[in-house]
Amino acid sequence: MKRSLVTRQPAFFALILLVISLAINLILQPNMFAGETLNSNMRVFLPIILLTVGQAIVILGGGIDISVGGTVSIVNAVLATRVGLQGSTEEMWKFVLLSLLIGLIAGSINGFFIAFLRLQPIITTYATSFLYVGLALFILPNPGGGIPGTLAGLYRNSMPLRFPLAFYVIAVILLIWWYASSTRIGKFLYAVGGKADAAYETGVPVTWVQFGTYVASGLMAALAGVAITMLSGSGNAEIGVSMTLTSITAVVVGGNALSGGVGGVVGPVFGAITLGIIQNIISFANINTWWETFVKATIIVAALAAPGVVNLFRRRKL
């Protein structure tokens, strides 16, 4: 049976979507690829991209992580209260390191319950999302605090070799992913996501692989938290809440199957950028404010439906 390109190369469709949305955006915003504009877009997209990479790894391993937004919130609350608007640079880096540790711990808690106690991922991470957002609110009950403007500027305005900082971050992550997915661990990940029972029979350390995906996701969520704190410069314990579902949508728009084992990380990165650009297009297209949510959601549903429609059409023709 001949399979369509869409099913063989999941990232391919994500790339098409990205190119289409980029083209529309370019028409509405002609100076989009100019250094400054590109940077101001990419620095907004980066937190969601980081979160999406972690989510993609969990989903590849057959799970889902609803708690990532909570981790983002904890990191934001910690940085905003402990570093403060008058904090020093050393303080900042110290607490960034602590943030990464928090991400590892949050991910390990999820991983422990899901991989070792074998609880269902969606409800477990839903429960821990309450724990994490609650903790963030406990640290920072009301929006406020922040990090020094100079440090925020470091994230917002750094353009080494005239490329946005976000490009370098994404490149490093994709390089790590390409290396990791070519090793045995990468193969294990796909095996566990595809069919955990069969993987177990063939000697794959299923439990540890599953555990690892949640730890990776926690770490990426912490990085996303650092990025969004440096982007906004201020603290708000609910900042991460709305990011969770976006990261899951980005993974699916990126061509990964939510059932696991299919896709990669490159597609989801495209997916996350596409979602950001759709938001961009909507704000540039002068759409009536009342219609914004409806138009955005309809575009996303259409984007999700497109591969299915293409497949349906092909089947009819044959």
Next chain:
Amino acid sequence: MKKRFSISPPVAALLLAVILFVLSGLLPNGFGSDLGVARAQATNIVRLAVFLGVIAAGQTLVIISGSEGIDLSAGSVVTLTAILTYVLVNGANEKVFLGLLAALAVGMVIGFLNGVGITVLKISPFVMTLGMSGVVSGAIIVITHGNVTGKVAPIMTRLIARPISPSIPIPNAIILWILFGILIWLLLERISFGRQLFAIGVNRVTARLSGVDVTGTNLLTYSLAGALAGFGGFLLVGNTGVVHLQLGQPFLFPSIAAVAVGGTLLSGGKGSYWGTMAGAIVLTLITSLLTTMQMPDSVRRMVLGATLLVLISIYGRQRSLRQ
């Protein structure tokens, strides 16, 4: 083989609710030894659980249908149908039936669209219903422009929010819920649709080979789930008497949690509505206890999360890999 002591999840959830409730009496501002107050409090908690319970009914069906079945559009469907009822009825008793039909029909159409996306276009239920939730929320904003004028009819308040009669202090909502529970039980256990639903939940391939119309059953399940969410919206507005644009959203994830706490497998094929009802009572009880204990929002969320973790650790565990 050693026979393990086992207790069915609905019973376990109910027992837990009772224990929690009795313990809550010992709190400083609890009911203490006053049985009258205790009964009033218990009745009130069950009454509040009705709305979560009805909204979680559709969720139970789609989750039993398996293949990652879930309905994330339930919250916005509840909001939409509540607004629809509110506007259509506009205080007139004779229009209540029309409002109910409209709520059910609109919910069903949205559920059907979910079903088409999931079965025909092969979009995973999680993102399809998430996307639909966005579309419905967007539609609500477009239609209402943020303000709604309408009114619930006196008969709705009478039938939903008030007790049966002054001498029998049981709210009508609870009676409605019990009847509703029996209906869902009949649907799941006594007619062929229910058997087919469990069949596709266990294994779609074997279900198809044994003659079950998998696509049809799946479409019907999502349509029904939409209609049930619509009914939830109708009931909810009958109780609150007012609507706002975030009315239904807070019920969304609790509805999934109620299903899980009630012992329905999130992977599908096994579960019951009795469990979901018990789950809805447990969740409502925990939430209202935390509220009466006057804890800050942050602590409340942490306790709720921890309780949920403990609950699902008790019986939400999946089959071990070695078996």
